Amino acid sequence: MRPGSSQFDAVVVGSGPNGLAAGITLARAGHAVVILEGNAEIGGGVRSAALTLPGYVHDVCSAIHPLAVASPFFRTLPLAQHGVRWLESPAPLAHPLDDGTAVMLERSVAATAGPLAGDGPAYRRLLEPLVAAWEPLADELLAPLHFPRHPGTLARFAWAGIRSGQGLAAGRFAGERARALFAGLAGHSVLPLESPGSAAFGLVLALFGHAVGWPLPEGGAQRLSDGLAAYFRSLGGEVRTGTPVSSLRDLPAAKVVLLDLTPRQLNALAGGEKNPRRGRLNKFRYGPGVFKVDWALAGPIPWRAPECRRAATVHLGGTLEEIAAAEGAVAQGLLPARPFVLLAQPSLFDRTRAPAGKETAWAYCHVPNGASESQLAAIEGQIERFAPGFRDLILARHTASPAQLEAYNPNYIGGDISGGANDLGQLFTRPLAQRVPYASGLDSVYLCSASTPPGGGVHGMCGYHAAQAALRRELKRG
Numbered sequence: 302m303r304p305g306s307s308q309f310d311a312v313v314v315g316s317g318p319n320g321l322a323a324g325i326t327l328a329r330a331g332h333a334v335v336i337l338e339g340n341a342e343i344g345g346g347v348r349s350a351a352l353t354l355p356g357y358v359h360d361v362c363s364a365i366h367p368l369a370v371a372s373p374f375f376r377t378l379p380l381a382q383h384g385v386r387w388l389e390s391p392a393p394l395a396h397p398l399d400d401g402t403a404v405m406l407e408r409s410v411a412a413t414a415g416p417l418a419g420d421g422p423a424y425r426r427l428l429e430p431l432v433a434a435w436e437p438l439a440d441e442l443l444a445p446l447h448f449p450r451h452p453g454t455l456a457r458f459a460w461a462g463i464r465s466g467q468g469l470a471a472g473r474f475a476g477e478r479a480r481a482l483f484a485g486l487a488g489h490s491v492l493p494l495e496s497p498g499s500a501a502f503g504l505v506l507a508l509f510g511h512a513v514g515w516p517l518p519e520g521g522a523q524r525l526s527d528g529l530a531a532y533f534r535s536l537g538g539e540v541r542t543g544t545p546v547s548s549l550r551d552l553p554a555a556k557v558v559l560l561d562l563t564p565r566q567l568n569a570l571a572g573g574e575k576n577p578r579r580g581r582l583n584k585f586r587y588g589p590g591v592f593k594v595d596w597a598l599a600g601p602i603p604w605r606a607p608e609c610r611r612a613a614t615v616h617l618g619g620t621l622e623e624i625a626a627a628e629g630a631v632a633q634g635l636l637p638a639r640p641f642v643l644l645a646q647p648s649l650f651d652r653t654r655a656p657a658g659k660e661t662a663w664a665y666c667h668v669p670n671g672a673s674e675s676q677l678a679a680i681e682g683q684i685e686r687f688a689p690g691f692r693d694l695i696l697a698r699h700t701a702s703p704a705q706l707e708a709y710n711p712n713y714i715g716g717d718i719s720g721g722a723n724d725l726g727q728l729f730t731r732p733l734a735q736r737v738p739y740a741s742g743l744d745s746v747y748l749c750s751a752s753t754p755p756g757g758g759v760h761g762m763c764g765y766h767a768a769q770a771a772l773r774r775e776l777k778r779g
Contacts, residue, residue, distance in 0.1 A: 309333045310776060312552050314570075315561025315750070316540060317345020317712070321529040322374055322761030323559045323749045326768035328536035332776060335553065336530075336538065339545035339711075342523070343530050345561065346710055346718065347759055349521030353597040353697035356656045360522040362593075362710065362718065363759050364645040364663060365614050367393070367509040369525060370516055371439050372760040378532055385528035386519040390650045393515035395604075395612035396485050397687040399619060403606035404482040406510050413511070420479035427473060428507055430457055435512035442505065443762040445738050445754035446729055462501030467494040467625050469503070477620055483507070484624040485616030488641045490723055491588050491667055493632040494625040498725045515614055517645075520653045525759070548572055549746065557775045559749045559767055560741070563587075563712055563720060564732045567741055567748060578733060578742030585732045585752065588723060589631050590703035590716020592676035593665035597697040601660050602646060604688045613650055617642035617664075617683045631667045636674055640666035642683045659696070670715035671703050712750060720751025728756060737774070739767035747771050 310332035313324045320336055321343070327334045342348055346362035353359065369375055370387060394406035407413045410428045414421035431438060437451040438458055449455045461469060466487025470480045486503035487494055509515075518524040530540055549570045552558060560567055564582040571579070601610060609615055618624040618641035627637040644664040648654035655661045664680050677700055684691045701709070703716020712720065721731055731738065732752050739747045749767030751757040 309335050309553055309555045311557045311559065311771070312337065312555045313559045313561065313749070314546050314552070315345060315712070316343035316526070316530065317561050317750070318347055318369075318526070318529065318759050318761045319749050319751065319764030320345065320559070320561030321526065321533060322764030323561070323768040324538050325378070325529065325533050325536065326765050327772070327776070328533060328538045330772055330776070334538045336533070336540045337544045337546055337552075338540065338542045341543050343540060343542060344523055344526030345712065347522045347526045349523035352595045352699040357597045357659070357661050358521045358654045359595040359661055359663060359699070360645070360647070363522055364647055365515045365517055366522070366525065366759050367506065367513060367515045368758040368760040370513045371435070371509045372762060373440050373443060374761050374765040378529070380525075380528045380532065383528040383531040383535075385525055387516040388519050388651050389514045389516045390611060390613035392608070392612045393510040394614045394616065395606070395609040396482050396616045397604065397606045397609055398478070398481060399686075401605045403604075403608045404478045405608055405612065406482065406507065408511060408514060410511050417479045418476060420474040420476045423473050424479060427461065428511060431504065431508045432511045435508055438508070443755045443760055445766055458501075458504065462504050463498060464500040465495050465497055466490065466499040466503050467621065469500040470621050480621040481619065481624070484621040485618055485641070488616070488618065488624055488628055489643070491719055492723055493629045495629065496724060498728065502723075517613055517647050517651060519651055546570060549574065549743070556745065557771045558746045559764070559771060560746065561712070561750045561764065562748065563714055563750055563752045564748070565714060566711060571743060574743065576742040581733055582742070586722045586727060587670055587714045587717040588719055588721060589667045590670050590672060590713070591665040591706065591718055592668050592672070592680070592703065592716070593663065593701040593706065594677055594680055595663045595699040596661065596695055597655070598660040598662060598694045599696055600658065600694055601649060602662060602684070602688045602694070603690045606687070609687075610649060613645060613647055615644045615646065617644060617687055628667065631669055634669045636668060636672065636676065636679070638679065639683060640676060640679050642666050642680050644684065668703060668716065670717055672716070673702065673704065675700065675702070719757035721756075723756065729754065731756060737770050739770045745775055
């Protein structure tokens, strides 16, 4: 952990997208970097595996990646040269309703707004200015607190984003369809829809859906991790898998250490080493968990609304009121009878994922942190609601509870895939309110995980900004 005789300038612990981004940033600056990964495979939450039957490729955690293609850092990388090929469904998102139709998030704002009837003009007024400025907005939003370079653009976003998802949906739209569409988008916040700031998550996903789509890597999410690692190695970086770390003292000597870990793990690795921020880090709050299911299917999901087959992502939750009730129950420590379900059906658009004529799908719902009860019946019930006969197609399934997800990826404390609660009291000051949010309190040790700004998502910006902080404070650029 301390400077010493070593071939490395920096050690990165964890090979999720943030750990890989940190390693790439430091290696690009001319430094010798090694990434240590405890698992046999790299990727953290961006991995693929044969979870059900031979020939079926499942994304173990994340599957759809709008933030990856919108990321100001990932956009600078030659990922196509390292095997990453992005695929898109014709529409980013479908949101079926009980009348047998679906509300669609289309690639264009106009195509989305048209079917919203009376709410179409309001949708265009809300999204068109944001989509027109999506690149400056991505720079502003995917960064720690700073003096904005595009204050007008950011203010326009913040004026709407500071609201609750429920408040914005009900205040801007009069009809059920537009309200339901935005409720599902805001549900990605993993917050009660009455929470201030939950609207921001919905706005980000909508504007990136229009600007860059909601794509998936051909061959599975693992291809993205493998591409990042291949580029890192091309810069001279080294990756060591199957190398769990139990103490910071066991790390190779280096000038700086970056941890793609949560605050709880940092404190555990530090052991008895004195850290003036230990107590504050122990107060870091984790958010709800998820319960996830993967399926091998005999054929495509039989949606009552055929337009659902145009989208790789489907939101299952019905109306604004129903989604708000489900997410509110989770926040109160309860399991909703009808959870808000986020479903991906990647094999419809990537035939490398399943045998000919067969399909894969995954879905998850939010649950209280650490919940042990199975949500399999509730999730499949929501799919059957909008796709009668779905269960008849199931050839095999794989379930993952919050505890199992944490065992698979220790960053998922209690099944929290966001790296910590996303409420306004913590989102902008994670893990601590301090000038350099990535500084751990230990000399030359930085956090670079989703528990730091700008938070969860496959964008690598936590790792990039943490590495930039280390370069400014600890290392001379090569």
